[in-house]
Amino acid sequence: MVKQFGNIYLIAGIAIIGGGLFGFDISSMSAIIAGQGYLCYFNQGNTPCTGPSSSTQGGITASMAAGSWLASLCSGFVSDAFGRKKAIMLGALIWVVGCIIVSASQNIAMLIVGRIINGFCVGICSAQVPVYISELAPPTKRGRLVGAQQWAITWGILIMFYISYGCSSLKGSAAFRIPWALQMIPAIILFFGMMVLPESPRWLASKDRWEECERVLVLVHGHGDPNSPWVAREFREIKEWLEIERQSKQISYLTLFTPRYINRTHIGLFTQIWSQLTGMNVMMYYITYVFTMAGLTGSTLLLSSSIQYVINVAMTVPALIWIDRVGRRPTLLAGSILMATWLFVNAAVLGAKGVAVPGGVGGIKEAKVQVTGAASKAVIACSYLFVASYAPTWGPVSWIYPPELGS
Missing domain, CATH: 1.20.1250.20 (MFS general substrate transporter like domains)
Incomplete structure (x- = not known):
C-alpha cells in the first residue's frame, strides 16, 4: 500500500x-x-x-x-x-x-x-x-x-x-x-x-467505508492522533450530514432546481458564468491583439503581455491571505466595479482615439484599430489594472464560493 x-x-x-x-x-x-x-x-x-x-x-x-x-x-x-x-x-x-x-x-x-x-x-x-x-x-x-x-x-x-x-x-x-x-x-x-494523497472522507462515508473515512480524518485533522477532538467533531458532522442526505427524498439533479435549492444553484452556476464573462479570458488569450492595437510589436509585444501575467500571480496573493476575513460577497462587488471601470475606459479610448486599419495592425488582421501616444499608454495601463482587479476578487472567489453552497 x-x-x-x-x-x-x-x-x-x-x-x-x-x-x-x-x-x-x-x-x-x-x-x-x-x-x-x-x-x-x-x-x-x-x-x-x-x-x-x-x-x-x-x-x-x-x-x-x-x-x-x-x-x-x-x-x-x-x-x-x-x-x-x-x-x-x-x-x-x-x-x-x-x-x-x-x-x-x-x-x-x-x-x-x-x-x-x-x-x-x-x-x-x-x-x-x-x-x-x-x-x-x-x-x-x-x-x-x-x-x-x-x-x-x-x-x-x-x-x-x-x-x-x-x-x-x-x-x-x-x-x-x-x-x-x-x-x-x-x-x-x-x-x-x-x-x-488520501481520498475525500465525505465520499468514503457516502460509500459506507467508515473505517477508511476515520483513517483519513485521523491522518489529516488529527495528525495521527485518533483521539483528537477535531477528528471526533468532523466524523460526527459527516455522519449527521449523511443521515440528513439519506432521510431526504431521492435526490437527483432536478432537485437542484426545486424551490428549496434553486437560489443556491443560481448562485453557484452564475458565479462561475460571470467569472468567465467578465472579459478576463479575452484578456488572457488575446492580450497580444490588444497590445498590437496599442502599437507594440515583436519581443516588446510579448514581454509587455507577460507583465499582466506577473500581475495576475502577484495580485492573487492578497485574496489568499484575507479572503476568509473579508468575505465573499464584498470581494465580488468590489471586483465588479473596478473591472467595469477599466473596461469602459479602454473602450472609450479605442473608440475616441482609435484609427481603423483595414488590413490589421502589423499584419495581424484581428487588430483592426490602432492608437498611439497617450491613448496607447492608457490602453496598456487599463489592461493591467483590469487584471489587477480580477486577480484578488472574481478569480479566486469564483472557485471558493460554489463548493461552500452545499455545506
Whole structure:
C-alpha cells in the first residue's frame, strides 16, 4: 500500500496542479497565436503566414472551453462513482492524451480535437479539485486553500507564457510543438502526486467505508492522533450530514432546481458564468491583439503581455491571505466595479482615439484599430489594472464560493 500524506497544504499543493493545467493552456495559445511558426503552419488565407481566419481562430480557442463544458457536466457522475481522487487522476491522463494530439497536429482539425480533449481534463479538474480540497480542509483554512486553485492557474499562465516566449525564436513548427508537448509534465506530476494523497472522507462515508473515512480524518485533522477532538467533531458532522442526505427524498439533479435549492444553484452556476464573462479570458488569450492595437510589436509585444501575467500571480496573493476575513460577497462587488471601470475606459479610448486599419495592425488582421501616444499608454495601463482587479476578487472567489453552497 502506498504511504499517504495528510498535510493539508501538501494535499492542496498537489491537487491545484489541475488548475495549473488550465493556465498552461491559456498562455500557450496566447503567446503562440502571434508567432510566425503558428501563423505559417496553420495559414488559411491567400497571403502567406497570416494564420487561420478570425472565425477559425475563435473556434480553435473555444474548442478547449467546449470540451471543458461537456466534461464538467459529466464530472459529477465520475466523481460520485469513483471518488474525487480518481476523477482528478483521470483528468491528468486525459490531459496527456490531448497534449500528444495537439503537439503532433498536422492540421487545424487535429488541433481542435486535441484541444477538446484537453478541455475534458480542465472540465473534470476545475469541478473536482475545489470539491476535493473543501472536503478535506478545515473550515478556517478552506477559503485560502480552495482559492489557491486560482493561484495555480495564474502560475500556469505565467510559466507557459515564458516557455512559449522562449520557443518563439525557433524556426518552423517547433516554435509551437515544443511548448504544447511540455504541457504534459505537470499532468504527469499531478497523476503520480495524487497517489500519495488520501481520498475525500465525505465520499468514503457516502460509500459506507467508515473505517477508511476515520483513517483519513485521523491522518489529516488529527495528525495521527485518533483521539483528537477535531477528528471526533468532523466524523460526527459527516455522519449527521449523511443521515440528513439519506432521510431526504431521492435526490437527483432536478432537485437542484426545486424551490428549496434553486437560489443556491443560481448562485453557484452564475458565479462561475460571470467569472468567465467578465472579459478576463479575452484578456488572457488575446492580450497580444490588444497590445498590437496599442502599437507594440515583436519581443516588446510579448514581454509587455507577460507583465499582466506577473500581475495576475502577484495580485492573487492578497485574496489568499484575507479572503476568509473579508468575505465573499464584498470581494465580488468590489471586483465588479473596478473591472467595469477599466473596461469602459479602454473602450472609450479605442473608440475616441482609435484609427481603423483595414488590413490589421502589423499584419495581424484581428487588430483592426490602432492608437498611439497617450491613448496607447492608457490602453496598456487599463489592461493591467483590469487584471489587477480580477486577480484578488472574481478569480479566486469564483472557485471558493460554489463548493461552500452545499455545506
